[in-house]
Amino acid sequence: MKTIIEPFKIKMVEQLRFTTREEREDLLKAAHYNPFLLRSDDVLIDLLTDSGTTAMSAKQWSALMDGDEAYAGSRSYYKFEDAVRDITGFKHIIPTHQGRAAERILFTLVGAPGKVIPNNTHFDTTRANIESSGANAIDLPNAIGLLPEVVADFKGDMDTDALEELIHREGPENIPLVMLTITNNTGGGQPVSMANIRAVSEIAHAHGIPFFLDACRFAENAMFIKLREEGYANMTAKAIAQEMFSYADGCTMSAKKDGLVNTGGFLAMNNDALAISSRNVLIITEGFTTYGGLARRDLEAIAVGLVEVLDESYLAYRLRSVQYLGDAVELNGVPIVRPTGGHAVYLDAKRFAPHLKPEQYPGQSIVCALYAHAGIRSVEIGSAMFGRYDADGRLVPASMELVRLAIPRRVYTQSHIDYVAEAVCEVFEERENLPGMHITYEAPVLRHFTAHFEPSV
Numbered sequence: 241m242k243t244i245i246e247p248f249k250i251k252m253v254e255q256l257r258f259t260t261r262e263e264r265e266d267l268l269k270a271a272h273y274n275p276f277l278l279r280s281d282d283v284l285i286d287l288l289t290d291s292g293t294t295a296m297s298a299k300q301w302s303a304l305m306d307g308d309e310a311y312a313g314s315r316s317y318y319k320f321e322d323a324v325r326d327i328t329g330f331k332h333i334i335p336t337h338q339g340r341a342a343e344r345i346l347f348t349l350v351g352a353p354g355k356v357i358p359n360n361t362h363f364d365t366t367r368a369n370i371e372s373s374g375a376n377a378i379d380l381p382n383a384i385g386l387l388p389e390v391v392a393d394f395k396g397d398m399d400t401d402a403l404e405e406l407i408h409r410e411g412p413e414n415i416p417l418v419m420l421t422i423t424n425n426t427g428g429g430q431p432v433s434m435a436n437i438r439a440v441s442e443i444a445h446a447h448g449i450p451f452f453l454d455a456c457r458f459a460e461n462a463m464f465i466k467l468r469e470e471g472y473a474n475m476t477a478k479a480i481a482q483e484m485f486s487y488a489d490g491c492t493m494s495a496k497k498d499g500l501v502n503t504g505g506f507l508a509m510n511n512d513a514l515a516i517s518s519r520n521v522l523i524i525t526e527g528f529t530t531y532g533g534l535a536r537r538d539l540e541a542i543a544v545g546l547v548e549v550l551d552e553s554y555l556a557y558r559l560r561s562v563q564y565l566g567d568a569v570e571l572n573g574v575p576i577v578r579p580t581g582g583h584a585v586y587l588d589a590k591r592f593a594p595h596l597k598p599e600q601y602p603g604q605s606i607v608c609a610l611y612a613h614a615g616i617r618s619v620e621i622g623s624a625m626f627g628r629y630d631a632d633g634r635l636v637p638a639s640m641e642l643v644r645l646a647i648p649r650r651v652y653t654q655s656h657i658d659y660v661a662e663a664v665c666e667v668f669e670e671r672e673n674l675p676g677m678h679i680t681y682e683a684p685v686l687r688h689f690t691a692h693f694e695p696s697v
């Protein structure tokens with residue numbers, strides 16, 4: 241059979257609320273043209289993020305009921321620990337309430353002024369946690385990863401020559417660890433090859449530097465390796481994931497992604513001394529070592545989610561459903577970042593609305609049009625999110641102007657995605673009418689969450 245179907249059926253449904261175009265125009269105005277300020281009840285299809293928006297399975301919901309809410313030594317913790325260790329092989333498994341809590345613990349301990357931490361591309365919370373420790377977060381993406389039009393198998397790879405050069409320049413003693421984000425979220429959800437994971441690991445270890453994975457989308461990355469990298473077609477996604485982790489000394493993980501849960505995460509590692517220090521910080525900031533800021537029932541749901549996420553019928557459907565949306569809009573000439581990654585389709589706003597300059601925030605204009613036209617919520621990843629001002633107060637634009645359509649896991653059906661594709665194509669047909677946007681209010685940091693915009697006339 242050629243058709244890849246949703247590998248699940250639906251037992252419980254959540255009603256969608258329809259609004260009229262007129263209502264949406266008013267709602268958008270009231271939200272200052274910033275979809276972060278909309279109420280989700282006013283959104284029909286919510287593609288703001290794939291983080292924590294997963295639909296849990298019947299098995300996960302029943303596991304929740306089996307949660308053992310003991311403060312210490314909970315049975316649920318040991319199930320969670322077994323599930324994480326089975327995949328990662330790490331000696332110490334430390335639960336946290338989400339990914340950034342794992343990052344905070346890790347970088348509180350290894351970061352400091354004068355230290356440098358390289359990654360293919362740091363996720364924004366990772367960068368923020370490194371910088372708040374005083375250390376310097378460095379991105380070393382492969383050149384091809386920065387070219388939205390170029391199709392390549394592993395655009396998430398790290399530039400290993402640049403890594404060697406950085407270690408040489410900064411000195412291994414100033415690099416507490418090397419990180420690799422799989423898949424590379426900021427770079428468009430692009431996968432990292434096993435060859436690159438192995439090469440980065442070898443370089444780090446040759447200089448005595450530990451190597452950590454930011455493993456949020458490890459299962460999607462493993463499936464890309466199975467489908468694209470020579471020698472892996474006949475291995476299971478689980479065995480591939482195990483091999484990926486075997487090259488690393490530890491990882492941070494947001495279970496809100498490939499843990500298939502609504503909240504949770506962990507920090508894992510082999511180093512005994514670092515684990516002791518990490519658990520001490522955990523107890524101060526998150527909770528005791530056998531729950532780390534989570535209800536114990538949440539650990540049950542993660543333990544089940546980590547098994548379900550490596551089911552290859554799920555992963556084939558997952559990658560295909562993202563590609564399906566990308567193909568559908570591309571067929572109508574809509575410019576996107578190619579090829580589609582594991583969790584989102586990125587519209588290339590520069591080519592979508594070439595009449596708008598970066599300082600007119602073309603991505604924000606498309607985001608607003610998609611909501612007004614069809615009730616779809618997406619997010620600008622461009623100069624509204626990453627733009628800075630120079631000394632004269634002029635905008636220094638981001639390198640790319642993108643609109644991200646992130647696909648929640650197991651939530652929307654093919655007809656929902658058909659609807660999204662249709663809406664994107666219709667907004668594209670009317671692209672000459674997209675207005676420029678300007679900012680009327682902004683916070684000093686992370687302004688995109690709360691900024692107010694207005695269409696320019």
Ligand SMILES: *Cc1c(COP(=O)(O)O)cnc(C)c1O
Nearest residue numbers: 338339340363365425456494496
């Ligand atoms: C989401 C994410 C994080 C942070 O995880 P939270 O659970 O949101 O705190 C870190 N790295 C990557 C690559 C992510 O996608």
